[in-house]
Amino acid sequence: MDVQKKKTSLQLILWWSLPVLAVGLVIVAWVLFSANNPRLMPGPMAVIQRLIKVFEKPIAKTSLFGHAWASLKRVLTALLLAWTIGIALGILIGWNRACKAILGSIFELIRPIPPIAWIPIVIMWFGIGEFPKVLIVFIGTFVPLVINTAAGISMVDKINVDVGKMFGGNNWQILRSIVIPTALPSIFAGIRTSVSSGWTTVLAAEMIAAQKGLGALVTRGWQGSDMALVLVAVITIAIIGSLLAIFLSVLEKVVCPWKSN
Amino acid sequence: MEKQLTKLLEAKNISKTFFSHKGYFTAIEDVSFDVYDGEFLVILGPGHCGKTVLLNIIAGLEEKTSGQVLYKGSPVSGVNPEISMVFQKLALMPFKTVMQNVELGLKFSGIPKARRREISQNYIDLVGLKGFEKSYPYQLSGGMKQRVGIARAYANNPKVLIMDEPFGQLDAQTRYAMQEELLKTWEQDKRTILFVTNNIEEACYLGDRIILLSQCPAKVKEIYTVDLPKPRNMISREFLDLRTKISGNTDLAI
Numbered sequence: 001m002d003v004q005k006k007k008t009s010l011q012l013i014l015w016w017s018l019p020v021l022a023v024g025l026v027i028v029a030w031v032l033f034s035a036n037n038p039r040l041m042p043g044p045m046a047v048i049q050r051l052i053k054v055f056e057k058p059i060a061k062t063s064l065f066g067h068a069w070a071s072l073k074r075v076l077t078a079l080l081l082a083w084t085i086g087i088a089l090g091i092l093i094g095w096n097r098a099c100k101a102i103l104g105s106i107f108e109l110i111r112p113i114p115p116i117a118w119i120p121i122v123i124m125w126f127g128i129g130e131f132p133k134v135l136i137v138f139i140g141t142f143v144p145l146v147i148n149t150a151a152g153i154s155m156v157d158k159i160n161v162d163v164g165k166m167f168g169g170n171n172w173q174i175l176r177s178i179v180i181p182t183a184l185p186s187i188f189a190g191i192r193t194s195v196s197s198g199w200t201t202v203l204a205a206e207m208i209a210a211q212k213g214l215g216a217l218v219t220r221g222w223q224g225s226d227m228a229l230v231l232v233a234v235i236t237i238a239i240i241g242s243l244l245a246i247f248l249s250v251l252e253k254v255v256c257p258w259k260s261n
Numbered sequence: 262m263e264k265q266l267t268k269l270l271e272a273k274n275i276s277k278t279f280f281s282h283k284g285y286f287t288a289i290e291d292v293s294f295d296v297y298d299g300e301f302l303v304i305l306g307p308g309h310c311g312k313t314v315l316l317n318i319i320a321g322l323e324e325k326t327s328g329q330v331l332y333k334g335s336p337v338s339g340v341n342p343e344i345s346m347v348f349q350k351l352a353l354m355p356f357k358t359v360m361q362n363v364e365l366g367l368k369f370s371g372i373p374k375a376r377r378r379e380i381s382q383n384y385i386d387l388v389g390l391k392g393f394e395k396s397y398p399y400q401l402s403g404g405m406k407q408r409v410g411i412a413r414a415y416a417n418n419p420k421v422l423i424m425d426e427p428f429g430q431l432d433a434q435t436r437y438a439m440q441e442e443l444l445k446t447w448e449q450d451k452r453t454i455l456f457v458t459n460n461i462e463e464a465c466y467l468g469d470r471i472i473l474l475s476q477c478p479a480k481v482k483e484i485y486t487v488d489l490p491k492p493r494n495m496i497s498r499e500f501l502d503l504r505t506k507i508s509g510n511t512d513l514a515i
Contacts, residue, residue, distance in 0.1 A: 167366035
């Protein structure tokens with residue numbers, strides 16, 4: 001019993017330390033590589049100094065937080081639009097045969113197009129203001145949502161619908177209180193994909209044409225051969241991306257409590 | 262039997278053939294039987310012989326190829342609100358608590374919350390799940406889940422309760438206990454029960470009458486009337502005789 005207990009606490013420590021160890025290894029590799037190739041890759045100290053400089057001498061009159069917020073604002077605006085329209089459309093396609101026949105095929109066609117490929121067209125049509133960037137992110141987030149939602153809805157087991165009929169539910173009641181909740185985990189998978197896809201797309205859009213935003217910082221650093229600035233932006237991107245992922249997994253536990261096991 | 266026998270439900274010459282690109286497959290062929298008001302009718306048949314399809318047709322969830330279902334003498338098509346079902350595959354909603362699962366039918370028919378909570382609580386207590394109202398299905402054992410399914414069907418206050426192999430996935434101990442509880446509940450509120458099983462012992466223990474179905478396609482092989490008083494003694498002479506008789510007449514499904 002005691003041995004068992006010891007073993008599990010040891011395992012627990014191991015499981016906690018492994019991720020720390022893995023990240024630590026990456027940092028060590030970084031230090032070693034940058035020490036040997038200082039022109040290709042600035043070391044951690046150089047990046048921290050550059051980080052301080054970003055705050056002392058803001059780029060485009062905006063602090064690092066300002067840039068991060070500019071990117072986040074674009075993603076969140078696009079996501080809110082994509083969630084409302086995408087989920088509604090996905091439900092429609094998954095539930096209604098006619099909608100599936102008409103709209104489903106269109107989405108199958110659009111699906112393999114990477115969102116970045118829309119950038120030239122969108123810039124040509126709408127210029128380089130705020131709207132075209134949000135639109136590009138919207139395209140990148142909207143498509144996975146529609147596809148995942150539609151798949152989730154149409155995969156709902158027939159027996160669940162039968163239960164709804166048996167207990168006297170009309171179509172709307174069955175859709176609302178049986179089919180949509182059953183598909184919620186799939187919808188949530190779509191939400192998760194949409195967030196990571198949105199975060200990727202916004203950077204691509206900003207790298208091509210923007211004054212503010214983390215993508216603009218990357219481009220600025222790249223064009224000025226300021227690799228430390230590029231790394232400052234990249235690390236910020238990674239941190240915000242992981243925070244978003246953590247936030248989503250917490251949200252999923254709240255929204256789908258029955259899935260916690 | 263001292264009861265007045267009135268026909269509540271009639272299955273008339275029901276057949277069901279499935280067509281697919283590979284050809285066709287007849288699951289049910291010319292099945293006819295009556296269900297009397299208040300009786301405990303058992304449909305016994307080997308596995309995969311179309312029992313579930315037959316029930317779905319009676320409940321109005323599946324189209325029949327030919328034949329008729331009469332309820333109180335008139336033909337019905339579509340879902341009959343006076344029939345409720347305990348599904349073989351449970352089909353509880355994983356995202357609903359026990360209480361929310363049980364009150365599903367009441368909610369659909371627009372009964373106010375306080376009233377439907379009261380009705381559902383009554384049946385949750387009846388099946389012995391008091392204290393688990395807020396649990397989700399994944400937190401329950403197999404037997405408890407099955408009780409939720411039974412409470413859900415009862416809460417809808419059906420005239421006819423269809424039970425599709427409700428105890429099939431339970432271990433033997435739980436199964437005996439549930440059979441006993443089901444009989445007690447049935448004796449209390451005298452609802453008509455249409456109970457499907459592939460277990461001969463279970464059929465003999467529960468049924469007022471037993472309809473024996475044949476191997477695929479399902480046809481009515483024989484109808485037994487069981488006059489033994491309930492609760493039945495599973496090792497009494499009469500019980501074992503009946504069991505042997507039905508057993509000898511059953512097509513084995515392997």
